[in-house]
Amino acid sequence: MAHNSTPTGRALDADVIVVGAGPTGLMLAAELRLGGARVILTEKLAEPTGQSRGLGFTARAMEVFDQRGLLPRFGDLETSPMGHFGGVQFDYTVLEGAHFGARGIPQSQTEAVLEGWATELGVDIRRGWEFTELAEGFEDGDSVEITVRAPDGAQRLRASYLVGCDGGHSLVRKAAGIEFAGYPATRAMYLADVVGCGLRPRFLGEIQPNGMVMAAPLGEGVDRIIVCPHGTPAEDRDRTLTFAEVADAWKHITGEDISHGSAEWVSSFTDATRQATEYRRGRVLLAGDAAHIHLPAGGQGLSVGVQDAANLGWKLAAVVRGDAPEGLLDTYHGERHPVGERLLANTRVQGAVFLGGEEAAPLREMFTDLIEFDDVKRYLAGRVSGLDIRYEVGGGDHPLLGQRIGHRRLVGAARETSTTELLHPGRSVLLDLVDDPDLRLAAADFRDRVTVVTASPKPADGADPLAGTAGVLVRPDGHVVWAAPDATGLADALRRWVGPPAADNGEADTAC
Template identity: 55%
Template structure:
């Protein structure tokens, strides 16, 4: 084997997955078609959930000063993310190129090998592994598993024969990062406006411009559009001439919405845009891709180590496919609000009324922030089951630590909040994979779901698999389900 896992694609999903696998001890080879980083930045920020993920791995300091905001939107309708009371705001103006650079540096620091200029042309699975052929090389590469993280036009998805149903594109929109223009930030998606216009400042004197005319048919392209096309549409929609600006890069996108029917076929898996494409409303695509990788990495590493059975990988599809399905439903709804004509005006009016109610605003804010995700980890009545463990301040032998810091290693965590020696003894057979920590929670708000909790078992991705009191399954059964048999 050339590696235990070959990851195809060095975008955010591929690099996040590679880092997660290497953190857990797996040897990883990343193959990227491009000779060098593209510098393009389709995504320009992080949702609150992605901020939590990066914080859990200690990655946030690598991004430097990050501007955060509690202002969001759903289909162009303003959303106050502050109603969530989260520990993080959403990050703004972090170019995807910066995200990729940070994740690649982290992955390389961990020992990941990244090979660029590797155009995959064949993927063949057999009983023992997967062969990957690269253009210009006579010798196929071998791995136990291959994960396609190679974007919306995924070669791995096509070669491996994944079904990719959905709705085709009905309209085309343009995106351009430009220099030399002075435009105020704006977002116009009103049905009377003739289309969508967005303007956002980015670091380094760059301005992002997104423009699309309502009903403009998609064009089959073999390359990026000319900047004059973007300037013409922007002029028609705003009466502002940006043709004299310097384009840094230009792209086009559509409202096509598709999702594979299965995230895994034997030893070949998909993550990120390779598994789902949609209108990039609210920048949720890159964030969902990172979270796909975060869910898969520890599971695949456990199977490779032999500490967990291979059917643990089935939970990747079981947990992330519904997330992708909800993502498509949400972005399609936003697409109607953003790109629809006067016929959607009554819907926008009613939604505006509903968003004045805190519970409605909280529901939609959680949805676009990724905070509504809860996995089925088994029966029980504890409010934390299946959810991410909220950041807790803990007193551990007189020292203050946080639950986030305790999860940095990428291992499981059994947090004993009442110094229960019997509990720790029952979990001792898994101590090679799960950290057993005794600590007392400090300064819990009255409405915290961690109140009256005596212990929690947390997976490496931060989701609670067991909590006491309230779980229907006992602790050893739950440990075996997620971490394999005891030593």
């Protein structure tokens, strides 16, 4: 049950305050509510920008949305087997279950879907509320207090935890004193949605002596363009960028004049690469761009932020409910910081390959040759898609441990279900695959937090990782933390990942 006050009796406005209503903040707020936490989500903008920005998400982000039943809300999704690394195209399906992700989904649509879900779950979204100050005591106190600039003046809010999802210039991160280590920007680049320019598509980019450009039709006469001129220094991003500047840069690189067109919006970005040294300091945590920024390559930024939220949400909810010890939160940094490091590494490599100019031509040629090898394709596809993520969860050497469980149909006595459907409520799931009463007995005192399912998996093509496995314990984020041929070790895994057992509450849940 959520706490209503601190041990000192000071009233809490929420269990968790999330700052920033981008995709990461919205996803996190919804995950927290799904786990039973009371959430206030503050956002400095009075209304969503409506800008498309990101245009899709990776295969792993699709799985994360699917395990909460959200994919139908996006409408018909188009995925592509063909992707790229640093502009060098290859087939991602060489890695089983991989693809280049959902294409053509503007970020504004993703935010609208997530905000609708969060609102349905009861998240208290406060737009026009800008974070300004963090009170002392967040590192070792029993709560965290912030000040926000609200429409009717300064307001103070108190919660058990604060999460900054407020972007690369995160005020929460700065207020918490968390270092943002890495490499500063060396160049400025532009993106815009333009109308009436008559552009030919350049889906994978076109390298010219003066820079690189991309162009992709978005429909209804709108084209997304990205313009990366050589020798353009990083600028003050707070200044207003004009379409005329973007058009000049486009002409400088391509020789084409697009100044007769117009832009629905324009923006700039850089190749700055930084990562928070700590994803958690006391009662303050970071996720998404507040924790890591990088060159946008392969649509990874939004997708990794959503995965940060999926990893943190259930853990933080379990802690504020009192079901799990606070130490569970340390696994958030332990699991997601390495993922962020790999993200920054692969985007820096892609920048060197794609934006390095004429001197990078030999590197591009070598990459083109290397990508002919299937092992290289599998390695790069796993890196960009996120499908190769495997957390260190202990508990043995089963091939599924630490990995996210794939979509499998399951047949029970009453009905058919799937691993994906079972994760919709955001609870841990114990799959009893051999009708073993010892498994169900081991989980009996955890049934208030664990859905126990006795069912058999439908046959799979090729090698089946569930073969010879009696049971599988899956966390709410879909990652496997126990799998074995019998009940050995299950009780320890439940205590570690679910918390201490509760009193007997009746019959165990059976989903099918």
